[in-house]
Amino acid sequence: MAVNFNMGFAISLIFVVVVAGVSVVTAESPKEVIVKTVKGQKVCDQGWECKGLSKYCCNDTISDFFQTYQFEDLFAKRNTPVAHAVGFWDYKSFITAAALFQPLGFGTTGGKSMQMKEVAAFLGHVGAKTSCGYGVATGGPLAWGLCYNKEMSPSQDYCDDFYKYDYPCAPGAQYYGRGAIPIYWNYNYGAVGEGLKEDLLNHPEYIEQNATLAFQAAMWRWMTPVKKGQPSAHDAFVGNWKPTKNDTLAKRVPDLEPL
Template identity: 35%
Template sequence: MLGHSKLSLLATTTLLLLAASETVTAQSVSDIVTPAFFDGIIGQADLSCAGKNFYSRDAFLTAVGSYPGFGTTGTSDDYKREIAAFFAHVTHETGHFCYIEEIDGASKDYCDETNTQYPCVSGKNYYGRGPIQISWNFNYGPAGVSIGFDGLGSPETVANDVIISFKTAFWYWMNNVHSIITSGQGFGATIRAINGAIECDGGNSAAVQARVGYYQDYCNQLGVAPGDNLTC
């Protein structure tokens, strides 16, 4: 049985290793997501865009520190492909970081009343917000629990706090997309994981091609082959 001093030392060492892991992750990703790369995306957004003064590379790097598996799984090429895929979807969803909230989102119903685990709160709307445009009560609820904000009672936090905003994107990505792109299933499978019901299988081929175009562009910028199975 470990003594109190050894337990304390073990706990301290564990915390230091976790902190070091987050630091290494942020540094590794920051080597790929350079200021020039990030600015090259957000720089295409019009000056009048709300997201222009909201999203930032610093906020992205701060948020990614809480998700040490992002952009650090597999080989260096895998790192780059995952990062290229993430930014391809973010670019498409937000218009090069122009939008914080979904256009006309408040007029749309994103409440799944059959989900009793994460019930909708009266007067609150769960339309798309943030880099990945997280939507629906069944996403806001668990995202809030994981990140540490009231996703059901205060979904607007995603549009007001840029760190939380990026964290919702990473939360969704790590739970639904990360294993797909890092296991070599191809970019097309990531489209299916994000908006497949609407865009895949001929649903909206223009949107699919737009996402693929961004992905190929970012892969080219990062110096990595995009791989196979690009569409869905």
């Protein structure tokens, strides 16, 4: 099976030229870019948005090409009266969440074109997973992304006792779908919580209470393989994953074309 990525959202993104240097501050870009060479490799720090001397921080950051008005245009229906998470999702939460992963390559891998495509693909998944639009909805179904932040009528508590030793269900906790790319089941809340250093196993409700954390959970899943031996969505998308012979024979190959 091919690894597909939903690119259904059309996003108009702006190319921004960033001048390289040891410390660069311009009127157009007030960020200070710190550049160093560590073990022969160029690494950079761009402050709060891409911090920690990473090779990825030498590229444009997400806010250079994806800004508030574009987020508002993309998810224009999210705060309409019929939406179910009015006032929850916003650009600040998205860009704050992304700051945790940009030093790791999220939206900062490759050239500008690849960076923009990855952000578009990620938001395409987010929009599709949280849309309350239908085929006849104004603007089409993809215009209604981020309508939800949780499953509205869960049919169960999603507690799997098979994982009771690694991820035991907390008394009274319900592990129904929550987030920008919804999390289900106790073992997934446990794994994501470990990755983000948040106690989501005992407090899964944190995801529906904090938009930044909800975006971080989705980004963590995007950057992290689901199973050993599988690529993360990020690695498959940016070309870090090279299929083995067995992958190719099983028709597991990257497919970055729109669905």
